[in-house]
Amino acid sequence: MRTRQTILSAAAKIFEEHGYQAATISQILGEAGVTKGALYFHFQSKEDLAQGVLAEQDQQLMFPDRASKVQEIVDVVMLHAHRLQTDPMVRAGVRLSMDQLAQGLDRSGPFLRWEEFGTTLLD
Template identity: 40%
Template sequence: MNTPSPDNPRQRRQQQRAIDTRARILDAAGQVFLEKGYDGASIADILFAADTTKGALYGHFKGKLEIAKAIMADTLTMDGLVPQRVKLQEVVDIGMILAYRLVNEPALLAALTLSFHHNAREIYGTPWPDWIQFNIGQLTDAKERGEVRPHVAPEEHAYQISGAWSGLAFTGRAIDGDLSNFQARVSVMYKSMMAAIAQPEVLPFVDFSADRGERLYTAFLAEHRSSPGSEQP
């Protein structure tokens, strides 16, 4: 039997369909988890929302728990982040990218909501420790470069960043009913926090634009789609 070549167009289309199906299931599951919570959601609900079959779903996931774990694992990625001359810019950038994605990706919003389940870490995990560790690393590098003030403790401020970011998401949904102003509010949050910890001469070189996350992430997606091996469905 002939093994299909990795460059075979038919094989690439099949691989892309599998990727698209998985993403559709996760997005649909995210919406179901948002509406019904993890405990209230069922596989039948997810199948209906994803408009797919049991065979397609179980070809990717063993069940609801594995779907929730995948949502959490896929949530906190560094996709779209580009190395910057000023390290504090990277701290801002990942938060702005995630803010843009939160508005546009149901699975990401679901992950945020699921992460506050009282025993999320024991059930399906939570992305917060990874983000905190990332911010600790970036703030530590920034401090070594002299970008932040001497009193700054990276561990303490890393917690402040993740807490303030998630708090804005929840208050935005509670007060506004949606996340239409979320990116602008995250931008203001970072301006305030960086004004408190950054050396004054560094601040003019940090871009706090509300659309920065969108620009970085859409550029990443465009590059990914045009790279060898990527194919539009």
């Protein structure tokens, strides 16, 4: 689990700095300090790594239930804005989500999760 998290953190840093298209597996390996075998044990490709970063960006999104669901939405947006400033995984996930050069990469996951989250709260 630690190796997987190390690889994801390294991938997030490289994707944030270079974007999806320019990032290379070699750069990610160098940043993570792991072997190719370790990387490919956890992730099959650069696209798989990017999907891991996209999924990881909102895994830590926990907040208390509020009586007012509108307040809950405000709390989550404020938390996400804070994490955007402080968490490289979130910054990388947002960059990947918005990266127009990331041809062939399914970037819909974060948008669909936010849509589901908002719809659930507002329902």
